[in-house]
Amino acid sequence: MSDIGIVTEWINIEVDGAVMAAFLARPEAPGDYPGVVVGHEIYGLHDSVLAAAERLAAFGVTVLVPDLFYPTEPRAHLDWTPEGRERGLELLRTLDRPGVLADISACLEELKRRNATSVGMVGFSAGGHVAYYAATQLPLNVVAAFYPGWLTNTEIPLSTPEPTIESTAGITGRVLLFFGGLDPLIDAEAREELEKALSDNNIDHELIVYEDAPHGFVYPGRDWYRPEYAEDAWTRLVNLLRA
Template identity: 70%
Template sequence: MTAVAIETGWVDLKVGDTVMSAYVAHPAEPGAYPGVVVGHEIYGLHATAKQATERIAALGAIAILPDLFHRQAPRADLEFGGEGRERGLELLRTLSRPEVLWDISACLDELRGREATSLNMVGFSAGGHVAYYAATQLPLAATAAFYPGWLTNTDIPLSTPEPTIEATPGITGSILLFFGGLDPLIDAEARDELEEALTANDIPHEIVVYEDAPHGYVYPGRDWYRAELAEDSWTRIADLLGR
């Protein structure tokens, strides 16, 4: 993949009675590009989330990373480790389905205003769950979710009152899911349930399982980073976006 030069910056988006910050990365060269909303992990607007947004933009896309925690902790940037994880899970449990859809819809409006050629979403972990749910409710052309958890149970508010997997018939675009075989958070049974739901509803999809990958394998700078698998994933993302 050949990376293109990009520019980055922040925008403030009106969402109901609130204002949500979003980090935007886009090709420096004017042109027609797909739009991609990026769903962050429980660590909020951490440097790795911004780097992923930049990586997507470098593929040749307009990428926008919304601050999904903006109602409780604007621009939260949590450290890896026990304390950051607990705070992130606490913030995750404040998210509701209607509010998340408002946030993603505001990003889609911003992408339309930038004349994006298509509307898509890529999410990571908790943000992957958000991406999957958004795909069931919003007109996304393509959605990719890295190791999305809680889709088949009701363990977080976003997966209630019924598990998010039950909303699968609402998906109108294609979907690409990435999982690690060593991920203790998402087992083979959950992956099989997703395969069955997507197949039963004739949704164009691919589920990629890297048997030797742990949760979070795609981000550099972490002990669980797997460079070769991450690069394969990014190639698949480029293909999904047609770049």
């Protein structure tokens, strides 16, 4: 895959009688491409996640970014501020497993309708949790999660009634996880639990830790952006999608 021209648009996807907006980014040239669903952070449909979708599309991928918060606050676009973070956490706590699974399933069907040669998911932070959970329940070829939180505890509805990590055995595709060693939200113990769960269940996986990186290191425009780690992660992600 190499950088190519892309087109973007907003589309509507029906989910159990409701309508969910999704941002679509795809190569401009006709053809069959891998399909990827992207799970956004607690900040919703922020410009950063849309830019990530466009970057993926330029590598030759059809990308959908569903509006996971649509039942409560459609097209939420929250600022990187304490207030935005608090509102994002409130919205995150409105999500449950059946609802998220229905949303991701509908996106996968849309990708297949667009002749995706394979289907996978990429998620960032809270969206990384969604991606990991979706991989335990759905036949994803690949899943990549950047600093996914709450996988080893029951602090949000998505990680109940049992921690999401306990469903690891259901994963059938390849898993790539990225973490920052300085991330206070996902400590070494949690990372070790994930490594053990994936290994014990013979999941094809790689867990990458950038020891000097904080949470959220991959998006430009933030104080915690670390370009050297972000670019390495992007290279690894593209190689995963190439396989």
